[in-house]
Amino acid sequence: MFPSQDSLKKNFIVPSPAGDVAAPTGASLYARFALAGAICCAVTHGAILALRFGMVGGFRQVIQAEGAGALLTGFGPTAAGYFLQGAFKFGGYEFWKKTAIDVFGVEKASENRTAIYLGSSAIAEFFADVALCPLEATRIRLVSQPTFATGLLGGFSRILKEEGVVKGFYSGFGPILLKQVPYTMAKFVVFERTTELIIKQMGQTKDQLSPSTMTTVNLGSGIVAGTVAAIVSQPADTLLSKINKQKGVAGESLTSRLISMAGQLGVKGLFLGLGPRVVMVATLTAGQFAIYGDIKRVLGATGGVEIAK
Template sequence: MFPSQSALQKNFVAAAPAGDVAAPPSGANLYARFAFAGAVCCSITHGAMTPVDVVKTRIQLSPEIYNKGMIGGFRQVIAAEGAGALLTGFGPTAAGYFLQGAFKFGGYEFWKKTAIDLVGLEKAKENRTAIYLVSSAIAEFFADVALCPLEATRIRLVSQPSFANGLLGGFSRILKEEGVIRGFYSGFGPILFKQVPYTMAKFVVYEKAAESIYKSIGKPKDQLSNSTVTAVNLGSGIIAGTAAAIISQPADTLLSKINKQKGAEGQSVTSRLVTMSKELGVKGLFTGLAPRIVMVATLTAGQFAIYGDIKRVLGATGGVEIAQ
């Protein structure tokens, strides 16, 4: 499932003429590699976590039925629908997060570099937290435009298993019956409310955690082994994923609820969200938090580890570092 190093190098790294040293990628070439690395890492990790996401979504949507925790939820789904039900929504998950990952990671690198060029390297280092936050927020906005239709399809398939047979069937039915805006983007507000704070927390906590770990090691990053760098990425990702999951949990619950079924004719998305929030209350908004922390911490750690490894293989090391 993960591309081999030889395949990545063959397709993305141009061979240098004999005796010459290949110039490092820059410009669009560099950001295309960042985007590809982000697309692969998000698609693999979110796709692999589909069973956890199925159970988490069921707990959020039907807490009166799925009220036995994450392990109990797995057993309930398997007993009622078979083990194959745990892969419901795998297609839209893998495809949606491939697109989202490209925009998120590639966009984050692009907007971070843009901000650094705007204010200067020294000032950027002094205000690096603000740069991390702004860059990740802008990148995530555009990533969500790409993700939202596929996320709406995934949630519909998970919440209504008989709705369609897979990605193409579900996507086509929603488009035909509900149209683009109402069918695919009714959850755009909640997805922004969920994903933008999630991504801001994810990147800033990751950057800060990695910075602290490297300081404790006492050696510059370029003097460490590849395995050590990967371990740092994993550890920082776990910390970042846990923080991001907690911050974005209420919006994740609302997103699942609003995409479960059609809204009433003439009812606005805002009024639906307000009504749902009142009905759920604080406790309801955080239903399913434990399995989501497990899922998000695991996939975030995997994302940063895979992202770093693919960047290294592709020679995409031209991003500007502003950590102290």
């Protein structure tokens, strides 16, 4: 799942910040953060989609029943959607974190870093979901109605033409925010604090760690972050799955439906299926942070401000 250092260097040829070449700053730096985030999210979500095909019925059964093209149904929107989302999520997180540091100053930001991690990730996820929602709506339509269109562009164009931007692409924006924002907040804050704790126990700084050691740290912190994020977002994930499968009563608001369903399910019902989801999300998150860190290093995008004590 994880690209090797040699592969990254061959595919992303950029100047090294070492020596006489200045490290990237400003827009150039954040563009690299965004690219690293885009790649890590597209790769991991694409891998999870392929894994689901293998686990649910298997590749051979899907091909026999629906043809080889069925394996790619929804893959285009998934890859494109999470490529965009990853760019806004990771690049945006770095941007808003730096903005907060500039406003409050490094010392005060360090003292309140948990709040900054939470706020930066929440804002970044909001804009990431704005980018993701149209492609996610297209993916859902292609999967639920195989004859709707032949691919991403066709499905996107038809929804835009027949339903418009708001109804066609953003009718599910609220539910996506309800699920994704708490998930992303937990994901980033736990990753940051876990990484800080691990490196502190090593008695070194990030700059002193070898690339392979830093990748291992990112994997370990990602597993912890993914586990916590899965637990935090599980109730919302369960409720949204139920909403997508059941039609609401005419005139009933989304909030009323959510409250009613939560009451019917209870605590036990809201956390049903948590075990498998923890495994999936922890794996996904660990992969994202490991790939993100490696690509940032290869791109020379190491100029972000650290506020960990």
